Amino acid sequence: RDFNTLVSDDSVKAIVLDIDSPGGVAFGIEQFANLVFEARAVKTIVSITSTMMASAAIWIGAAAEYIYITGEVVMTGSIGVVINHIDVSELEKMFGIKTTEITAGKFKRIASSFKPLSEEGRAELQSQVNHVNSAFVADIARFRRVDVETVSSKMADGRTFLGSQGIEAGLIDEIISAEELIDLINAEINKSEGNINNFKGGKGMVNTIAKKKPVEVMTAESIQEDNPVVYTEIFNLGGQEARDKLNTAVAESFEKGREQGKDEGEIIGAKSELERIMAVEAQLVPGHEKLIAKLKADGVTTGPEAAVEVIKADKELRAKGLKNFKAEGAKSVGNDLGEEPPDGAKKDWKTLVAEYKEEHKCGVTEAMKAIAKSHPEEHEKYKAA
Known part of the structure; x- marks a missing residue:
């Protein structure tokens, strides 16, 4: 109810979902996640976490248009389902x-x-778990604009990710502080005179991240010493499984950083170059094959760096699409100013939803459901966008 109130409030230009949760019971999560996804048609919605966005929580967070984390010691993922049977x-x-x-x-x-x-x-419990998991994976694929196979192979199967590992998997968009995110949104609102529809979501932030110094390699001991509160929260929330995975991930990150930091020429050989190329290839998103080929050939770009470049290119592609959309939507803007469209002109999805909402004095969700039923073609175009 509170979320619908925000979506319906014209004074609200953007919605930020600040999530701190390891997940929980799945009941009701699917419905709310899809409510967030559908509301993207009329509001810019982003999600961010500085601690954990996992399991059922990532089901909601992934429904936002952009997903952000605040640093490398932030846990995301755990896309999977579990059910317990207790024999007493x-x-x-x-x-x-x-x-x-x-x-x-x-x-x-x-x-x-x-x-x-x-x-x-x-067998019956396994059937139920598999059913819920299929719905979970399908929603993540739709929210992130990828196919189910990509989600299953790179993001799901219960895996958890720390920091930029989520970016490499394609689950997270960028690393940014909450303050930077709010400043960016406010700047976009001011620049567009209150119209947040121009929000690019990533271009500026990609440049900010590119200027940052490389993240220092950390160990579990250094995290505990420098950030004891964060260390305790992560381990308490995740339980024994999360603790084991965190220790393994930190050890792997340390080893990777140590190997990359060596300047001895004999270490940087054929094996490391092959691994680099494979890591770059893993970031391939349909439509960016030429970019991946270029990054593979430059001899220096790593997998995470390639992920950032692909995200940047993809968002620039979205920006071009938005520009074309605005050009095509000039007639719809005219309608918002009170002008009647020419005979035979088709109204786009946002115009139809806005008109229905105004005419029937209802909420956005009700308007979207009604327009989806009366204008299925426009609804399909919107979902495919």
């Missing part, structure tokens, strides 16, 4: 209790907690 039958025996369940229907209580999990019960 032995515990009941200790207290002299035996629970008998009378059921109707083959699958009723097929995975009962009052008896060991049967093969049939396990």
